[in-house]
Amino acid sequence: MARQPYQQRERRYVQEYVNERFPDRDFVLYNAPVGPAPETLYAAHPEVPLEHFRRWRLWADAIVGWRGLLILVEAKIRTPKHGLGYLLEYEPLVKQTPELAAYVNRPLQLRLATPREDPRVITAAAAHGIVVDIFKRPWVDDYLREVGLM
């Protein structure tokens, strides 16, 4: 059976999430790089090729300026537990991100947007101060049913 073409579902999901939850936002960045510039990392770690840092920069699903906060959003449709790791990895890097220099004085909130209400993930997130926002859409439910996760 031919494979279905890959669809960028999480792109759609995170944008619909931001539009729904933060309609009065100051700004939003989608697919935003986090962490020091590759050249800065290379200067600190010359034993690692610059190309490594350029190629493997880290990318947050969304960064939202909202009511004085800076909100780091990871969206995970299928595997919410993976979002926890990304958020914890990105948290200390936000203040080192040159593209976010204008906003580093804002309090940072970590948010995991997911349609899957997994109490284990919610408990682990709470232990790290991460907000888990259960965000459902009919088209996401259809997809989860299609892949047997609902």
Place this chain on the structure above:
Amino acid sequence: MSMVLENYVKLTAEAEKILKLENPRILERTITDPETKRPKIVRAWVADVTEEDYAPVRKIFSTLAEKLAASLQVAADAGDLRRYRVGITWYPRGYATEYRMRLI
């Protein structure tokens, strides 16, 4: 003699380009596959550009990047392209190329 009929927006590496986009659509284009050197048909996300870095223009923006196209199409479907300007930053990294999108 060939004549340039359309003026395309050109992205510069790691410099944000701020665009006002209208009339988004998907167009099929024939390109030369960089690996096989054979022509192939691809689907491009295309829109008219009425402002470039806040200056009025009449240009076209076109991308084959699947993730960027998906983000732009969601923005179009949500009405965000009518409400906001779009800042696009291109981070060329070979197969790991990424695009940041900002709604302004």
